[in-house]
Amino acid sequence: MGYPHKxxxxxxxxxxxxxxxxxxxxxxxxxxxGGYKAxxxxxxxxxxxxxxxxxxxxxxxxxGAGFPTGMKWSFMKPGDGKPHYxxxxxxxxxxGTFKDREIMRGTPHALIEGxxxxxxAIGAETAYIYIRGEFTEPIQRMEAALKEAYAAGILxxxxxxxxxxxxxxxxxxxxxxxxxxxxxxxxxxxxxxGNPRIxxxxxxxxxxxxxxTTINNVETLAAVPHILNNGAEWYKAMxxxxxxxxxxxLFSVCGNISKPGNYEITMGFPFRDFLYDLCGGPxxxxxxxxxxxxxxxxxxxxxxxxxxTMMDYEGFVAQGTMLGSGGVIVFDDAQSIPRxxxxxxxxxxxxxxxxxxxxxxxxxxxxxxxxxxxxxQGTFEDLDTLLELADNMTGKTICVxxxxxxxxxxxxxxxFRHEFEALITGRRSSTVSMAVA
Amino acid sequence: MSGHTDVPxxxxxxxxxxxxxxxxxxxxxTKQAALLPALWMIQDDRGWLPEEGVTEVAAVLxxxxxxxxxxxxxxxxxxxxxxxxxLIQVCTTSPCLCTGADKVVDAFLEHTGCKExxxxxxxxxxxxxxxxxxxxxxxxxxxxxDFDYVENVTPEKVPTILAGLK
Ligand SMILES: Cc1cc2nc3c(=O)[nH]c(=O)nc-3n(C[C@H](O)[C@H](O)[C@H](O)COP(=O)(O)O)c2cc1C
Ligand code: SF4
Ligand code: FES
Numbered sequence: 001m002g003y004p005h006k007x008x009x010x011x012x013x014x015x016x017x018x019x020x021x022x023x024x025x026x027x028x029x030x031x032x033x034g035g036y037k038a039x040x041x042x043x044x045x046x047x048x049x050x051x052x053x054x055x056x057x058x059x060x061x062x063x064g065a066g067f068p069t070g071m072k073w074s075f076m077k078p079g080d081g082k083p084h085y086x087x088x089x090x091x092x093x094x095x096g097t098f099k100d101r102e103i104m105r106g107t108p109h110a111l112i113e114g115x116x117x118x119x120x121a122i123g124a125e126t127a128y129i130y131i132r133g134e135f136t137e138p139i140q141r142m143e144a145a146l147k148e149a150y151a152a153g154i155l156x157x158x159x160x161x162x163x164x165x166x167x168x169x170x171x172x173x174x175x176x177x178x179x180x181x182x183x184x185x186x187x188x189x190x191x192x193x194g195n196p197r198i199x200x201x202x203x204x205x206x207x208x209x210x211x212x213t214t215i216n217n218v219e220t221l222a223a224v225p226h227i228l229n230n231g232a233e234w235y236k237a238m239x240x241x242x243x244x245x246x247x248x249x250l251f252s253v254c255g256n257i258s259k260p261g262n263y264e265i266t267m268g269f270p271f272r273d274f275l276y277d278l279c280g281g282p283x284x285x286x287x288x289x290x291x292x293x294x295x296x297x298x299x300x301x302x303x304x305x306x307x308x309t310m311m312d313y314e315g316f317v318a319q320g321t322m323l324g325s326g327g328v329i330v331f332d333d334a335q336s337i338p339r340x341x342x343x344x345x346x347x348x349x350x351x352x353x354x355x356x357x358x359x360x361x362x363x364x365x366x367x368x369x370x371x372x373x374x375x376x377q378g379t380f381e382d383l384d385t386l387l388e389l390a391d392n393m394t395g396k397t398i399c400v401x402x403x404x405x406x407x408x409x410x411x412x413x414x415x416f417r418h419e420f421e422a423l424i425t426g427r428r429s430s431t432v433s434m435a436v437a
Numbered sequence: 438m439s440g441h442t443d444v445p446x447x448x449x450x451x452x453x454x455x456x457x458x459x460x461x462x463x464x465x466x467t468k469q470a471a472l473l474p475a476l477w478m479i480q481d482d483r484g485w486l487p488e489e490g491v492t493e494v495a496a497v498l499x500x501x502x503x504x505x506x507x508x509x510x511x512x513x514x515x516x517x518x519x520x521x522x523x524l525i526q527v528c529t530t531s532p533c534l535c536t537g538a539d540k541v542v543d544a545f546l547e548h549t550g551c552k553e554x555x556x557x558x559x560x561x562x563x564x565x566x567x568x569x570x571x572x573x574x575x576x577x578x579x580x581x582x583d584f585d586y587v588e589n590v591t592p593e594k595v596p597t598i599l600a601g602l603k
């Protein structure tokens with residue numbers, strides 16, 4: 001369902017089927033809609049068998065990197081005598097992305113069930129759902145749903161009467177984009193500053209509290225009960241383009257577009273149809289200029305590229321970008337790309353944790369130079385400096401926040417260089433407002 | 438609840454809050470893991486994190502005050518200073534900026550009488566700040582007022598929104 005809009009006939013509502021339906025929020029309502037059948041089935045299975053089903057489904061991580069979920073789970077060794085942990089990443093702070101919030105607000109029990117199944121499958125008795133601190137309403141909904149699940153004996157020492165222990169807790173963040181990076185999230189949960197950790201060791205070896213840990217995105221975990229209920233083949237069959245991208249996917253759409261909101265489609269859907277048919281095209285009298293399809297950390301696309309894109313992991317790569325988190329940001333012809341890119345640079349400068357010199361200094365300098373160009377005080381030399389900085393910020397730091405800031409600059413300059421040059425030579429388009437907020 | 442400076446500090450972790458903290462500690466293998474939630478409890482009760490609160494959290498979790506301070510300064514939502522009765526947080530990251538979030542900021546500054554971002558209005562009622570993406574980009578411009586989101590805010594709606602705040 002294209003929440004907040006009416007469902008479009010070309011959507012594939014699996015995760016979003018009950019968005020906007022107030023009856024789906026409570027335990028009773030959720031059970032009527034088939035809730036917790038998958039958990040009951042899972043708790044009576046061998047954990048390895050669950051991992052095999054998830055592997056066979058082709059499910060890949062929905063948090064940004066697209067790592068195969070079943071494979072990630074198989075790195076965990078249940079029965080090794082150590083406590084294991086599952087962290088559900090509900091930090092959702094990537095500009096353009098607002099789908100996990102809808103899962104938590106609309107179907108909180110779907111996430112609890114996914115967490116419980118995931119925890120059991122990786123040999124963990126405890127799962128923490130790390131939710132960004134700003135999400136007051138989703139946190140309240142999740143807390144209320146957890147209370148219901150505990151009272152009904154679904155969670156706890158004797159989960160669903162199986163004698164197995166599954167605890168799920170909410171942990172509230174306190175404002176820091178970087179805590180969505182998985183090792184920063186673990187540090188934050190441990191009561192530390194949210195600084196990313198150097199890898200290796202990888203979380204499956206030494207993660208939360210130094211123990212084997214798996215981190216998964218909200219949407220990834222919410223998909224798992226559907227896979228158990230309907231089978232791996234059913235999930236795998238949801239695929240319109242590349243066989244390496246399966247299932248349904250939520251895309252959040254925002255910016256200069258007629259119907260912003262969440263839409264769920266089968267992997268491989270044509271991007272052009274998505275933007276014009278499902279999302280209603282540009283607003284009155286405007287034309288689309290550019291799209292950032294996967295949250296602000298992926299390269300910007302021209303409309304020619306976007307029009308030729310199939311919406312799956314491989315399809316976005318083939319058109320010079322990435323699926324990322326599925327946060328589609330649209331800019332129309334009234335927007336100045338340099339101005340928007342300067343604002344993104346400022347976002348990264350604000351959110352850098354400051355551990356790595358290239359990132360701490362690079363994001364700050366990039367912002368300074370970009371804002372200077374937007375203010376009409378840039379030089380052609382500045383454009384070279386930006387690219388040189390970007391080169392220094394790529395592949396050299398503890399996490400990829402630094403690389404993401406560089407991507408904004410390099411893709412923006414590569415595809416919309418004429419707009420930067422026009423600002424430098426003073427030939428500005430009159431329709432475009434230039435002030436930096 | 439927002440910040441008050443003139444109320445003398447009373448320990449937070451007594452009675453109901455102490456029980457809450459004790460329950461919380463059973464969820465984690467270390468005491469330190471309860472640091473973020475414990476800081477939230479103080480801020481929820483006091484409106485911000487005064488020095489006495491930092492000392493109290495450190496004592497109940499067996500940490501040093503310096504350590505606690507080092508952690509809390511990392512996170513933007515912990516208030517190290519009191520603010521106006523209502524903290525108005527406008528997202529201005531690009532997806533919201535491109536739909537006019539800067540005009541929403543201007544409208545809040547004008548109608549609250551706050552002269553600048555981060556300053557509190559003369560009547561002590563409002564503080565306006567810009568924040569990064571609130572994870573509600575499809576409802577531009579989202580504004581977080583204290584705890585709750587107000588969505589699809591336009592400059593025209595600002596006077597009505599402010600009138601609704603006590
Ligand atoms: C700077 C940064 C921010 C991130 N923010 C998020 C986030 O908010 N939510 C999320 O699920 N993943 C985020 N990620 C990705 C996580 O590190 C991790 O890959 C993901 O949660 C794994 O889950 P998945 O395999 O289910 O996708 C971020 C990564 C980086 C580098
Ligand atoms: S790249 Fe930036 S955000 Fe990531 S660890 Fe280094 S300084 Fe921190
Ligand atoms: S960019 Fe404003 S809420 Fe995401």
